[in-house]
Amino acid sequence: MYAFQDHYPENLSHCYGCGSQNPHGHQIKTEWEGDETVTRFRPEPFHTSVPGFAYGGLIASLIDCHSTASAAAAMYRQEGRSMDSLPAFRFVTGSLHVDFLKPTPIDAELVIRGQVKEIKGRKVVIESQVWARTVMTAKGVVVAVQMPENFGT
Numbered sequence: 001m002y003a004f005q006d007h008y009p010e011n012l013s014h015c016y017g018c019g020s021q022n023p024h025g026h027q028i029k030t031e032w033e034g035d036e037t038v039t040r041f042r043p044e045p046f047h048t049s050v051p052g053f054a055y056g057g058l059i060a061s062l063i064d065c066h067s068t069a070s071a072a073a074a075m076y077r078q079e080g081r082s083m084d085s086l087p088a089f090r091f092v093t094g095s096l097h098v099d100f101l102k103p104t105p106i107d108a109e110l111v112i113r114g115q116v117k118e119i120k121g122r123k124v125v126i127e128s129q130v131w132a133r134t135v136m137t138a139k140g141v142v143v144a145v146q147m148p149e150n151f152g153t
């Protein structure tokens, strides 16, 4: 699979959630399935909250990076060009909202499915659902904003 995150340049691949160069991070991979974006992730025992269940911060982190990657992919798709082409779209999280609906089991593959709800100017809104087997355990809304030139200053 060649994922959205595989298009990130090396100097922007250190993110804890999605950076391929971060050995301590989740290194999530996201791709299109039709009009939805999909990330699959298997929690480790050290992601535990209550024994048997995944930590909520992990779930939020998965929704976060799934959504920023989805925002970038959506913007490229809207312009009909590949994620390798220039100018590059780089998104950071402006807002992250998570609803925890059910306990998320630690021993199941998690599937995060995202839909593009709005593209307006530099802003993309992504809604996502986290599935464990047949149960939707969380849902989220992220407002992703194109990273300003002066980010961090």
Ligand SMILES: CCCCC/C=C\C/C=C\C/C=C\C/C=C\CCCC(=O)SCCNC(=O)CCNC(=O)[C@H](O)C(C)(C)COP(=O)(O)OP(=O)(O)OC[C@H]1O[C@@H](n2cnc3c(N)ncnc32)[C@H](O)[C@@H]1OP(=O)(O)O
Binding pocket: 008, 012, 013, 015, 017, 018, 064, 065, 068, 069, 090, 091, 092, 093, 094, 095, 120, 121, 122, 123, 143, 145, 146, 147, 148, 151, 152
């Ligand atoms: C700090 C670590 C950064 C790591 C990321 C590095 C690189 C990212 C680049 C490439 C991707 C590669 C890898 C990583 C990808 C993602 C990282 C994972 C996610 C994260 O972990 S990332 C860290 C946490 N994140 C931040 O560290 C952001 C801090 N923050 C800011 O840098 C500004 O706050 C910013 C840029 C968010 C907005 O600033 P701005 O000046 O550009 O915004 P502006 O006013 O122009 O708004 C434009 C439109 O966005 C709407 N809007 C803005 N903010 C909103 C909010 N909070 N809620 C709802 N809507 C909001 C407005 O309402 C308007 O919408 P409208 O036009 O419809 O009114």
